[in-house]
Amino acid sequence: MREVRLREADRDRAVHLVQQAYAEGRLSSGELERRLEHVLTAASPGELEPVLADLPDDLDGMDDVVELGSTGGAITRAGDWRVPRLLRIHSGYGGVRLDLSQAVVSYPVIDIELHLEYGSALIVVPPGASADADGAHTDWGGITSKVPGHAGTPHVRVSGRLAYGRVKIRHPRSWHRK
Numbered sequence: 001m002r003e004v005r006l007r008e009a010d011r012d013r014a015v016h017l018v019q020q021a022y023a024e025g026r027l028s029s030g031e032l033e034r035r036l037e038h039v040l041t042a043a044s045p046g047e048l049e050p051v052l053a054d055l056p057d058d059l060d061g062m063d064d065v066v067e068l069g070s071t072g073g074a075i076t077r078a079g080d081w082r083v084p085r086l087l088r089i090h091s092g093y094g095g096v097r098l099d100l101s102q103a104v105v106s107y108p109v110i111d112i113e114l115h116l117e118y119g120s121a122l123i124v125v126p127p128g129a130s131a132d133a134d135g136a137h138t139d140w141g142g143i144t145s146k147v148p149g150h151a152g153t154p155h156v157r158v159s160g161r162l163a164y165g166r167v168k169i170r171h172p173r174s175w176h177r178k
Contacts, residue, residue: 096121114160135159145169
Protein backbone atom coordinates (compact mmCIF):
# COMPACT_ATOMS: atom_id res chain seq x y z
CA MET A 1 0.00 0.00 0.00
CA ARG A 2 1.37 3.40 -1.00
CA GLU A 3 1.68 6.08 1.72
CA VAL A 4 -0.22 9.31 1.13
CA ARG A 5 1.98 12.37 0.49
CA LEU A 6 1.66 15.32 2.82
CA ARG A 7 -0.34 18.20 1.33
CA GLU A 8 1.14 21.72 1.67
CA ALA A 9 -2.10 22.90 3.33
CA ASP A 10 -1.61 20.24 6.04
CA ARG A 11 2.03 21.26 6.48
CA ASP A 12 1.00 24.93 6.77
CA ARG A 13 -1.66 23.96 9.33
CA ALA A 14 0.94 22.04 11.38
CA VAL A 15 3.41 24.96 11.25
CA HIS A 16 0.65 27.27 12.46
CA LEU A 17 -0.24 24.94 15.36
CA VAL A 18 3.39 24.71 16.50
CA GLN A 19 3.92 28.49 16.21
CA GLN A 20 0.66 29.16 18.05
CA ALA A 21 1.71 26.82 20.88
CA TYR A 22 5.03 28.68 21.17
CA ALA A 23 3.27 32.08 21.16
CA GLU A 24 1.01 30.85 23.99
CA GLY A 25 4.04 29.74 26.04
CA ARG A 26 3.38 26.00 25.65
CA LEU A 27 6.74 25.36 23.96
CA SER A 28 10.30 26.55 24.60
CA SER A 29 12.29 28.06 21.74
CA GLY A 30 14.31 24.83 21.45
CA GLU A 31 11.14 22.75 21.26
CA LEU A 32 9.73 25.15 18.67
CA GLU A 33 12.81 24.68 16.47
CA ARG A 34 12.78 20.89 16.86
CA ARG A 35 9.09 20.57 16.01
CA LEU A 36 9.24 22.99 13.07
CA GLU A 37 12.17 21.05 11.61
CA HIS A 38 10.17 17.84 11.93
CA VAL A 39 7.08 19.42 10.32
CA LEU A 40 9.06 20.92 7.44
CA THR A 41 10.79 17.62 6.63
CA ALA A 42 7.74 15.36 7.03
CA ALA A 43 6.71 13.48 3.89
CA SER A 44 3.40 11.99 5.07
CA PRO A 45 0.52 12.97 7.37
CA GLY A 46 1.48 10.16 9.76
CA GLU A 47 4.83 11.80 10.44
CA LEU A 48 3.04 14.87 11.83
CA GLU A 49 1.02 12.98 14.47
CA PRO A 50 3.75 12.73 17.14
CA VAL A 51 4.68 16.41 16.66
CA LEU A 52 1.09 17.63 17.11
CA ALA A 53 -0.33 15.03 19.53
CA ASP A 54 -0.01 17.15 22.69
CA LEU A 55 -1.01 20.47 21.12
CA PRO A 56 -4.55 21.89 21.20
CA ASP A 57 -6.25 21.73 17.82
CA ASP A 58 -7.75 25.21 18.07
CA LEU A 59 -7.49 26.55 14.56
CA ASP A 60 -10.13 29.23 14.45
CA GLY A 61 -9.52 30.94 11.16
CA MET A 62 -6.93 28.44 9.95
CA ASP A 63 -8.97 28.01 6.81
CA ASP A 64 -9.38 31.79 6.49
CA VAL A 65 -7.83 32.12 3.04
CA VAL A 66 -9.04 34.60 0.43
CA GLU A 67 -7.89 34.56 -3.17
CA LEU A 68 -8.25 37.63 -5.38
CA GLY A 69 -7.45 37.76 -9.06
CA SER A 70 -7.46 40.12 -11.99
CA THR A 71 -6.33 39.83 -15.58
CA GLY A 72 -6.04 43.50 -16.41
CA GLY A 73 -7.35 45.70 -13.61
CA ALA A 74 -6.23 46.94 -10.24
CA ILE A 75 -7.01 45.12 -7.00
CA THR A 76 -7.76 47.49 -4.15
CA ARG A 77 -8.89 46.96 -0.56
CA ALA A 78 -9.24 49.96 1.75
CA GLY A 79 -11.39 51.27 4.56
CA ASP A 80 -13.36 48.92 6.81
CA TRP A 81 -12.66 45.46 5.39
CA ARG A 82 -11.91 42.13 7.08
CA VAL A 83 -8.35 40.91 6.55
CA PRO A 84 -8.06 37.10 6.24
CA ARG A 85 -5.22 35.07 7.76
CA LEU A 86 -3.89 34.48 4.23
CA LEU A 87 -4.57 36.77 1.28
CA ARG A 88 -3.44 35.29 -2.04
CA ILE A 89 -3.41 37.68 -5.01
CA HIS A 90 -2.91 36.84 -8.70
CA SER A 91 -2.76 39.59 -11.35
CA GLY A 92 -1.62 39.69 -14.94
CA TYR A 93 -1.60 43.40 -15.76
CA GLY A 94 -2.64 45.45 -12.77
CA GLY A 95 -1.46 46.93 -9.54
CA VAL A 96 -2.40 46.02 -5.99
CA ARG A 97 -3.21 48.44 -3.18
CA LEU A 98 -3.96 46.95 0.23
CA ASP A 99 -4.65 49.43 3.01
CA LEU A 100 -4.88 47.61 6.34
CA SER A 101 -4.79 50.81 8.42
CA GLN A 102 -8.58 50.88 9.00
CA ALA A 103 -9.28 47.21 8.36
CA VAL A 104 -10.51 44.60 10.82
CA VAL A 105 -7.45 42.48 11.60
CA SER A 106 -8.19 39.46 13.80
CA TYR A 107 -4.86 37.64 13.55
CA PRO A 108 -1.45 38.47 15.05
CA VAL A 109 0.23 37.34 11.82
CA ILE A 110 -1.13 38.03 8.33
CA ASP A 111 0.31 36.40 5.21
CA ILE A 112 0.02 38.13 1.84
CA GLU A 113 1.07 36.15 -1.22
CA LEU A 114 1.59 38.22 -4.36
CA HIS A 115 1.78 36.67 -7.82
CA LEU A 116 1.99 39.61 -10.24
CA GLU A 117 3.29 39.66 -13.79
CA TYR A 118 3.12 43.39 -14.64
CA GLY A 119 2.20 45.63 -11.73
CA SER A 120 3.33 46.88 -8.38
CA ALA A 121 1.96 46.44 -4.87
CA LEU A 122 1.49 48.99 -2.11
CA ILE A 123 0.70 47.61 1.34
CA VAL A 124 -0.21 50.09 4.07
CA VAL A 125 -0.05 48.49 7.52
CA PRO A 126 -1.73 49.78 10.70
CA PRO A 127 0.18 52.00 13.12
CA GLY A 128 2.42 49.88 15.33
CA ALA A 129 2.45 46.95 12.89
CA SER A 130 5.58 45.25 11.62
CA ALA A 131 6.19 43.59 8.27
CA ASP A 132 8.72 41.64 6.31
CA ALA A 133 8.98 40.78 2.64
CA ASP A 134 11.61 38.09 3.08
CA GLY A 135 9.58 35.67 0.98
CA ALA A 136 8.99 38.10 -1.92
CA HIS A 137 10.99 38.12 -5.13
CA THR A 138 10.95 40.54 -8.03
CA ASP A 139 12.69 40.01 -11.36
CA TRP A 140 12.68 43.65 -12.55
CA GLY A 141 11.74 45.97 -9.72
CA GLY A 142 12.40 46.46 -6.07
CA ILE A 143 11.12 45.74 -2.58
CA THR A 144 10.96 48.56 -0.04
CA SER A 145 9.70 48.39 3.52
CA LYS A 146 9.51 51.49 5.68
CA VAL A 147 8.19 49.67 8.76
CA PRO A 148 9.97 47.62 11.44
CA GLY A 149 10.68 44.03 10.43
CA HIS A 150 9.59 42.51 13.74
CA ALA A 151 8.02 43.13 17.14
CA GLY A 152 4.86 44.82 15.89
CA THR A 153 1.26 43.72 15.97
CA PRO A 154 -0.04 42.63 13.64
CA HIS A 155 2.95 41.28 11.76
CA VAL A 156 2.48 41.14 7.98
CA ARG A 157 4.51 38.62 5.99
CA VAL A 158 4.70 39.31 2.26
CA SER A 159 5.78 36.58 -0.12
CA GLY A 160 5.43 35.66 -3.78
CA ARG A 161 6.80 36.80 -7.10
CA LEU A 162 6.53 39.97 -9.14
CA ALA A 163 8.00 39.70 -12.63
CA TYR A 164 7.95 43.43 -13.47
CA GLY A 165 6.95 45.50 -10.48
CA ARG A 166 7.74 46.84 -7.05
CA VAL A 167 6.54 46.11 -3.53
CA LYS A 168 6.30 48.97 -1.07
CA ILE A 169 5.24 48.51 2.57
CA ARG A 170 4.59 51.52 4.78
CA HIS A 171 2.47 52.95 7.58
CA PRO A 172 -0.35 55.42 6.83
CA ARG A 173 0.97 58.83 5.83
CA SER A 174 -0.89 60.51 8.70
CA TRP A 175 0.86 58.33 11.31
CA HIS A 176 4.19 59.54 12.63
CA ARG A 177 6.30 57.29 14.81
CA LYS A 178 6.99 58.89 18.17
